[in-house]
Amino acid sequence: GEIVNGVSTLEQAIAFMKVYLYYTTQGYSNTRENLNAAKAHVANPSPLYTNLERSYIGYYYIAPQKMTVEQMDVDNFIPYGDNAFTCDLSYKLILNNWVGETVDENTIRIAFTKRGNAFLPVNMLLAGN
Numbered sequence: 001g002e003i004v005n006g007v008s009t010l011e012q013a014i015a016f017m018k019v020y021l022y023y024t025t026q027g028y029s030n031t032r033e034n035l036n037a038a039k040a041h042v043a044n045p046s047p048l049y050t051n052l053e054r055s056y057i058g059y060y061y062i063a064p065q066k067m068t069v070e071q072m073d074v075d076n077f078i079p080y081g082d083n084a085f086t087c088d089l090s091y092k093l094i095l096n097n098w099v100g101e102t103v104d105e106n107t108i109r110i111a112f113t114k115r116g117n118a119f120l121p122v123n124m125l126l127a128g129n
Contacts, residue, residue: 009087
């Protein structure tokens with residue numbers, strides 16, 4: 001990854017993904033606060049910011065789950081000029097809920113653009129296989 005203003009872009013991607021996954025797994029436990037924590041990492045305005053805000057009601061009704069991050073890696077860093085890049089973040093979570101334990105594994109492609117002095121996520125999607 002790259003160092004931008006002393007902060008590793010990999011660290012930024014991981015920090016965002018951790019709060020995003022916390023928001024999506026904690027359901028009705030402090031939903032608004034968890035959403036706001038995720039949005040604090042995201043460029044506003046951006047498609048990602050809008051999608052996060054729209055997702056609120058969907059997570060408001062989900063039972064909270066205990067989330068353990070087993071693994072989180074960032075690779076496939078691709079710069080687009082000086083003002084944008086994408087990277088792929090792979091994660092593995094262990095979720096405990098009333099059903100028992102489940103494993104959640106995925107790879108998400110995150111797009112960052114420069115806003116002021118910082119690079120912030122503006123969109124994300126499931127990375128292609």
